[in-house]
Amino acid sequence: MAMAETRPTTPPGKLGASLLEPGFLAKLERLALVSRRVYAGQMKGERRSTRRGGSVEFADFRDYVPGDDLRQVDWNTFARLDRLFLKLFVEEEDLTVHLLIDGSRSMAFGSPPKGDYARRVAAALGFIALFGFDRVTASVLAEERVYTLPAVRGRPQVFQLFRFLEEARFEGRTNLARSLRDYALQSARPGLAVLLSDCFDPGYAEGLKALAARRFDVAVLHLLDPTEVAPDLTGDLKLVDAETGEIREISVSQHLLGQYRKALEEFCAGLKRVCSRYGMEYIRATTDVPFEELVLRVLRGAGVVR
Amino acid sequence: MSALQPMALLWLLLTVPAILLLYLLKPKRREHLISSVLLWDRLLKDTQARTPFQKLRRSLLLLLQLLLVVLLAVALSRPFVRIHAFGGQSMAIVIDGSASMRATDVPGSRFEEARRVARRMIEGMGQSDRAVLILAGARAHAACPLTGDKNALCRALDEIRPADTETRMREAVLLAASLLAGQPDARIYLLTDGGFEMEEGEGAQAGLPLGEAQLHFVRIGQKGDNVGVTALDVRQTLADDGGYQAFARVRNFSDQARRFTLEFYRDDRLLDAREMTLGPGKAHAEVFALSRDAATGVLRARIDAADDLAVDNSAAVVLQPRKRVEVLLVSRGNLFLEKALSVDPRVALSKIAPGPDAAVAAPRYDLVILDGKSPAGLPARGRYLFIGGAGEHAPVTITGETRNPTFLDWDRRHPVTRFLDFSSVQVARALVAKPLPWGQALAECEAGALIAAGEKDGLRSLFLAFDLTESDLPLRVAFPILLSNAVVWLMGSEEAASSYRALTGAVVPVEVPEDAREVQVVLPDGSRRSLRVEGSPLLFAETAQAGIYRVEGKSQGKPFRIQFAVSLLSEAESDIRPRDRIAIGRTSVPAVDARSQKAPREIWHGVAFLALCLMAFEWYAYHRRL
Numbered sequence: 001m002a003m004a005e006t007r008p009t010t011p012p013g014k015l016g017a018s019l020l021e022p023g024f025l026a027k028l029e030r031l032a033l034v035s036r037r038v039y040a041g042q043m044k045g046e047r048r049s050t051r052r053g054g055s056v057e058f059a060d061f062r063d064y065v066p067g068d069d070l071r072q073v074d075w076n077t078f079a080r081l082d083r084l085f086l087k088l089f090v091e092e093e094d095l096t097v098h099l100l101i102d103g104s105r106s107m108a109f110g111s112p113p114k115g116d117y118a119r120r121v122a123a124a125l126g127f128i129a130l131f132g133f134d135r136v137t138a139s140v141l142a143e144e145r146v147y148t149l150p151a152v153r154g155r156p157q158v159f160q161l162f163r164f165l166e167e168a169r170f171e172g173r174t175n176l177a178r179s180l181r182d183y184a185l186q187s188a189r190p191g192l193a194v195l196l197s198d199c200f201d202p203g204y205a206e207g208l209k210a211l212a213a214r215r216f217d218v219a220v221l222h223l224l225d226p227t228e229v230a231p232d233l234t235g236d237l238k239l240v241d242a243e244t245g246e247i248r249e250i251s252v253s254q255h256l257l258g259q260y261r262k263a264l265e266e267f268c269a270g271l272k273r274v275c276s277r278y279g280m281e282y283i284r285a286t287t288d289v290p291f292e293e294l295v296l297r298v299l300r301g302a303g304v305v306r
Numbered sequence: 307m308s309a310l311q312p313m314a315l316l317w318l319l320l321t322v323p324a325i326l327l328l329y330l331l332k333p334k335r336r337e338h339l340i341s342s343v344l345l346w347d348r349l350l351k352d353t354q355a356r357t358p359f360q361k362l363r364r365s366l367l368l369l370l371q372l373l374l375v376v377l378l379a380v381a382l383s384r385p386f387v388r389i390h391a392f393g394g395q396s397m398a399i400v401i402d403g404s405a406s407m408r409a410t411d412v413p414g415s416r417f418e419e420a421r422r423v424a425r426r427m428i429e430g431m432g433q434s435d436r437a438v439l440i441l442a443g444a445r446a447h448a449a450c451p452l453t454g455d456k457n458a459l460c461r462a463l464d465e466i467r468p469a470d471t472e473t474r475m476r477e478a479v480l481l482a483a484s485l486l487a488g489q490p491d492a493r494i495y496l497l498t499d500g501g502f503e504m505e506e507g508e509g510a511q512a513g514l515p516l517g518e519a520q521l522h523f524v525r526i527g528q529k530g531d532n533v534g535v536t537a538l539d540v541r542q543t544l545a546d547d548g549g550y551q552a553f554a555r556v557r558n559f560s561d562q563a564r565r566f567t568l569e570f571y572r573d574d575r576l577l578d579a580r581e582m583t584l585g586p587g588k589a590h591a592e593v594f595a596l597s598r599d600a601a602t603g604v605l606r607a608r609i610d611a612a613d614d615l616a617v618d619n620s621a622a623v624v625l626q627p628r629k630r631v632e633v634l635l636v637s638r639g640n641l642f643l644e645k646a647l648s649v650d651p652r653v654a655l656s657k658i659a660p661g662p663d664a665a666v667a668a669p670r671y672d673l674v675i676l677d678g679k680s681p682a683g684l685p686a687r688g689r690y691l692f693i694g695g696a697g698e699h700a701p702v703t704i705t706g707e708t709r710n711p712t713f714l715d716w717d718r719r720h721p722v723t724r725f726l727d728f729s730s731v732q733v734a735r736a737l738v739a740k741p742l743p744w745g746q747a748l749a750e751c752e753a754g755a756l757i758a759a760g761e762k763d764g765l766r767s768l769f770l771a772f773d774l775t776e777s778d779l780p781l782r783v784a785f786p787i788l789l790s791n792a793v794v795w796l797m798g799s800e801e802a803a804s805s806y807r808a809l810t811g812a813v814v815p816v817e818v819p820e821d822a823r824e825v826q827v828v829l830p831d832g833s834r835r836s837l838r839v840e841g842s843p844l845l846f847a848e849t850a851q852a853g854i855y856r857v858e859g860k861s862q863g864k865p866f867r868i869q870f871a872v873s874l875l876s877e878a879e880s881d882i883r884p885r886d887r888i889a890i891g892r893t894s895v896p897a898v899d900a901r902s903q904k905a906p907r908e909i910w911h912g913v914a915f916l917a918l919c920l921m922a923f924e925w926y927a928y929h930r931r932l
Contacts, residue, residue, distance in 0.1 A: 106341040106342050107341075109340070109341035114341075198341060198342070200342035200344045200345075201344070202344070225341065228340075228341060233338065235335075235336060236334075236335045236336070237336050237337075238335040238336065238337045239346060240338065240339050241340065241342055242339055242340065242341050243341075243342060246343050248343045248347070254930065256349070259349040262349070263345050263348045267344075267345055
């Protein structure tokens, strides 16, 4: 059973600067995360909530009952109908954004490591969310334990988020099924969830299903290294799994590489199929795409940010 | 397909396990870190072999390498296939170019068939094979030297022509054996119908000195349907009318009775025709009388049989009016001589007493017989018979006299003394004679020559060492024969020239006028040969064609023309039945059919080339990682 715990915090320093550049941050300020679902929030925010509240947007009428705030009575209706109605407005509350980062050792693979890439994308998304007055929580998913940053809110908390991401380590084994199921069950407030993972775990479907069951609005950012898409292998090799240490012996041939590419496409297609079944957004990205471009163009194109 | 060295295939026992072992041994693999084996598992599930043997199944390189060593081992085993060809790294193709090969019982002729067979042999030659082409006719000659150049051989093959001669196969085989001496795997192929006699010359019984060469008899020809003129001769009749008799013999060589007509022509005019039927293998001789006046021109005997060989259906002789021999007898009177000379119908005898007149008269006569002491001043050129005395042109020098000499020995082969027996001839007194360098003793006693003959520069003389009256020789049977022989020999070829005829392939002596310097010989096919005359008789050897030859030239400003006939007249050649075997010494060589000949042809070149291609492909496959 993975334990959610808070990692010891380190004093804020220049952490944010190493993750994201100031000029890029300025661009991020103009972006906002998009949720296709409406959730009940915790505090006043900038998003429509399921609750009725105090925004300027009309929502409904309802009968007055004693104890209601008289300021909300629609006097025009009372004058016409001689009955008391309360005019209800849409409440605007905050949204909880869940940044789920695959913390397995396979994410440390690649140049740049997929983990670093995930860290930066998560930082960018978290920055956008915090600047949009949303609540942000981040988790590094590994089989043994799940490191979680408790939900933070407000622009100043961005450094706390950045520090958490800086300290994230990619050294465990993946068990997406269990990690995601536990996360879904333990999460108090479902909201927009962004999964940053290479999904090299056959249990991803089960995990995504658990998230869908808790009505998370999920975007899967499938991160791949270019060498995983087109391996530059030659000769007789002993392939060592970075996570499990498992060994596969292969003799590379054109035929085998072709088979590999086919297997990868099938794998991605399978993942995409699962995502569309649960109404999730699937975005495939290789780490040779500059992550600024990913955030500013690819995610915007996919409708994750606005 | 078989192999010359099948043991080389044992290499497979060594190399195939070695290659398999190399594949079974785990290659030392480089370690390579990847993020996850998840994807690889998906595809290796299908492709990754679980056991080493399954691994072998999928390897193209292994397959190629195994195929490569198999091909190399097969190449080393020197495989061969049997193809329709003649074997032998060194071949002598001896084509019979004799008259019987012109038989038409096979398409074209037997010679054309032999040419086709030879062409197949040449085309069937391997890369390193060499061959020599020999044409065996009246003389054997190599039409193409020992070479591996098929084009040169085929060109030479196109150029050879058959002749109307007999075959000197022994000479051809000996030539072939000497040309192939020291060559590897030497074989002599005789492309012939077998119609020749191998057994000729001395030592024939011991066989031929073939060396290492094997002799093969490739039979050409299918049947022997032939009727031929095998003899034709003309001779003077014994009757005193000066007429002639033509004698012709025909033989049926076929298996069934033949009916045909024998015709005699003189200068293309039919003189006589005789119908006859001959049983298989039977011969028949016909005699045909010619009057004295008719004895000029060309006499031809022809049979009208439609058989397979045309060249022997006709034979010819050239008749020439026989000149009478003008004989001058210088004698005081010798009954024996006069009687003996007068019975000879050729001789026109004149007598003169010894004296100066005799020497003056001598140049007008063909032959001068000097009985006893001879006059001085005889011409240096001429024909002389000295009896009991030697003149200035006798072939001997006289050193004395001897009494009662006995004939010890005499030359039994010389035309003058052959068939004669002198063993009991009594001689009372004889001159002791020593032959001059240009003379030759024909009969000898203890002291010297009793009969001597000599010949030089237009002079021909005969010497008898004793007076006929002092011997019993004139009473013997030998005497008229001796005298007749002497006249024939002294008159020499002029006598023989009365009927110019020769066999094909023989050297023909042609008496040309003394002052002719250059003559043209027109061959039966119309072609001409220009010859310089070195002396008379002119020897003409290019008699491969049967027919009439004309010798034309100029003598004393006037053109002259001499004809002679060349005919096959050979029983061996006319007998065109293909033989089943030919005998060489004590061994006989059976005939083989040209079509059934199969020879091994090594194909390791091709196998090795295939291996090379495979190796190149293996290299390509290795680098392209197919």
